[in-house]
Amino acid sequence: MNMVNLVARQNVSEVVAAAVRAMIVDGRLAAGERINEVHLARALGVSRTPLREALSRLVSEGALSATPAIGFAVRPLSIEEFEQLYDIRPLLDPEALRLSGLPSPAGMKALERLNRAIAAAGDAEAAISLDDEWHLKLVAGCPNRVLIELIETIMMRTRRYEIALLRETPNLARAIADHDHILAALRAGRLDRACAALKTNMQSGRTPIIDWLTARALTGSAKP
Numbered sequence: 212m213n214m215v216n217l218v219a220r221q222n223v224s225e226v227v228a229a230a231v232r233a234m235i236v237d238g239r240l241a242a243g244e245r246i247n248e249v250h251l252a253r254a255l256g257v258s259r260t261p262l263r264e265a266l267s268r269l270v271s272e273g274a275l276s277a278t279p280a281i282g283f284a285v286r287p288l289s290i291e292e293f294e295q296l297y298d299i300r301p302l303l304d305p306e307a308l309r310l311s312g313l314p315s316p317a318g319m320k321a322l323e324r325l326n327r328a329i330a331a332a333g334d335a336e337a338a339i340s341l342d343d344e345w346h347l348k349l350v351a352g353c354p355n356r357v358l359i360e361l362i363e364t365i366m367m368r369t370r371r372y373e374i375a376l377l378r379e380t381p382n383l384a385r386a387i388a389d390h391d392h393i394l395a396a397l398r399a400g401r402l403d404r405a406c407a408a409l410k411t412n413m414q415s416g417r418t419p420i421i422d423w424l425t426a427r428a429l430t431g432s433a434k435p
Contacts, residue, residue: 248282288372301413339370
């Protein structure tokens with residue numbers, strides 16, 4: 212397979228993963244439901260190969276389970292899992308920023324551009340991807356690569372929860388404002404304040420997502 216075809220296939224699998232992730236969040240694929248790959252591939256208008264690549268990616272995110280000879284099934288969204296995952300990054304990210312130190316002028320400009328792009332994002336998936344990129348750019352200077360890998364892993368595992376968060380305009384605006392506070396502290400040369408603001412940013416989505424999960428469980432509604 213040449214490089215062009217490989218990139219094209221990867222792009223298709225990313226689009227498919229986003230579509231399936233949204234179906235899980237919306238409840239169109241219910242918790243515990245087995246994935247019928249033939250029907251799903253037909254519904255999404257793709258072949259089985261990119262679909263299986265997308266499903267494997269969602270397994271790594273914790274959105275699906277995979278059982279040999281049985282296939283893929285939807286893992287439930289739960290408050291318990293969310294709390295265990297979400298409470299980790301307020302510890303990891305500020306430490307990664309502390310180790311990174313103050314960004315260069317070019318790094319600051321890149322962070323400002325990304326924050327404007329988040330504000331202009333057309334949907335929750337795009338906003339989350341840009342938000343993840345912003346946070347990784349913020350700590351790009353961290354010399355502890357294991358710490359960065361842990362942050363990337365948690366990003367993947369919380370993605371399906373954060374779709375519900377960033378669908379709501381007030382929550383998106385809060386994230387952008389949080390980023391502005393972090394950047395202001397960095398411009399002032401106050402790394403300590405930036406780390407504190409980053410911890411606040413990492414904690415700000417907790418209550419809205421738990422409220423959404425609680426309402427979802429109480430009403431049985433498929434919609435956030």
